[in-house]
Amino acid sequence: MPITVVGSIAFDAVKTPFGERERMLGGAAVHFALAASFFQEVRVVGPVGEDFGEAELDVLRRRGVDVSDVERIPGGKTFFWRGEYGWDLNSRDTLDTQLGVFEGFQPKLSQRSRSSEVLFLANIQPDLQREVRAQLPDARFVALDSMNLWIDIARDSLLSAIASVDCVILNDAELRQLTGKPNLLTAARELLSLGDGSPQPGGRARGPRVIVAKQGEYGEALITGESFFALPAYPLETVIDPTGAGDSFAGGLLGYIAAHPSEKLSDELLRGAMAHATALASFNVEEFGTERVERLTAAEIAARVEELRAITQFSGAPVELRD
Numbered sequence: 378m379p380i381t382v383v384g385s386i387a388f389d390a391v392k393t394p395f396g397e398r399e400r401m402l403g404g405a406a407v408h409f410a411l412a413a414s415f416f417q418e419v420r421v422v423g424p425v426g427e428d429f430g431e432a433e434l435d436v437l438r439r440r441g442v443d444v445s446d447v448e449r450i451p452g453g454k455t456f457f458w459r460g461e462y463g464w465d466l467n468s469r470d471t472l473d474t475q476l477g478v479f480e481g482f483q484p485k486l487s488q489r490s491r492s493s494e495v496l497f498l499a500n501i502q503p504d505l506q507r508e509v510r511a512q513l514p515d516a517r518f519v520a521l522d523s524m525n526l527w528i529d530i531a532r533d534s535l536l537s538a539i540a541s542v543d544c545v546i547l548n549d550a551e552l553r554q555l556t557g558k559p560n561l562l563t564a565a566r567e568l569l570s571l572g573d574g575s576p577q578p579g580g581r582a583r584g585p586r587v588i589v590a591k592q593g594e595y596g597e598a599l600i601t602g603e604s605f606f607a608l609p610a611y612p613l614e615t616v617i618d619p620t621g622a623g624d625s626f627a628g629g630l631l632g633y634i635a636a637h638p639s640e641k642l643s644d645e646l647l648r649g650a651m652a653h654a655t656a657l658a659s660f661n662v663e664e665f666g667t668e669r670v671e672r673l674t675a676a677e678i679a680a681r682v683e684e685l686r687a688i689t690q691f692s693g694a695p696v697e698l699r700d
């Protein structure tokens with residue numbers, strides 16, 4: 378099943394303890410699309426400015442990504458983000474965000490983008506996420522990401538966007554901030570109880586049924602109404618730039634789900650999706666921006682998923698325990 382994504386298409390300036398880039402291709406939709414392109418065709422929706430060149434679009438085209446709904450706004454400036462990381466790569470400072478062409482952007486999705494059955498609402502203004510969600514009313518699986526900025530300035534709109542999706546992917550700190558609940562499980566349960574009540578294809582009521590809590594270098598947890606699953610991040614000795622890790626993770630997760638069109642959203646399917654998502658995110662952080670994922674191969678992903686399988690399974694027999 379093809380996947381549509383809406384979100385930032387950006388130029389990023391990033392500094393980490395291991396180097397810096399002054400202007401590189403970035404944006405949540407870009408990181409997502411590159412990762413998901415290993416599974417299915419991806420259609421990217423979003424605006425860019427006149428400063429965005431063919432060379433940047435070619436990075437996506439080379440991975441077979443459909444960029445026909447990337448709208449170039451005459452006279453506009455591409456979304457720009459500047460961030461800096463200290464030794465703790467789990468936390469970063471945003472030094473500058475320039476929405477540029479995203480200000481006043483009205484998403485007009487082509488028939489092709491509207492026909493996708495899987496949709497990712499990457500981190501962007503929740504109003505925009507809702508507008509795009511409304512244009513794919515029959516999508517079978519819709520996931521959403523967000524960030525502290527939107528929780529601070531557009532909480533109500535974000536909550537209505539969340540009520541209209543199947544899956545919410547947030548950092549653990551954002552989950553706590555959004556729900557006001559210090560405990561991750563309780564916070565996830567609160568989101569699982571949201572829903573806008575409208576019927577969905579298949580008869581079930583609309584609303585989140587899968588919550589993913591990202592915990593940076595510690596991995597991620599998946600919570601549904603009935604189950605819990607967690608994986609560590611793939612252990613890497615060299616992490617250069619975590620920017621886009623969350624979006625690459627989401628690309629792996631939704632890509633895997635889209636690649637299994639006739640399967641129900643079982644625990645087995647979700648666990649396979651988590652493993653592939655974790656593998657994709659781990660490649661993303663090995664170099665700056667999109668540099669590593671641009672060179673990634675299917676065989677490398679498959680090998681890393683097998684390594685993850687090996688390091689997360691245990692088979693020790695139960696031992697007789699003393700009371």
Ligand code: AMP
Binds near residue numbers: 405474526
């Ligand atoms: P991540 O590291 O997964 O949170 O995503 C990083 C990407 O998000 C960068 O490439 C930025 O261009 C983009 N980004 C940063 N801030 C925002 C924002 N306020 N809205 C949309 N995208 C953003």
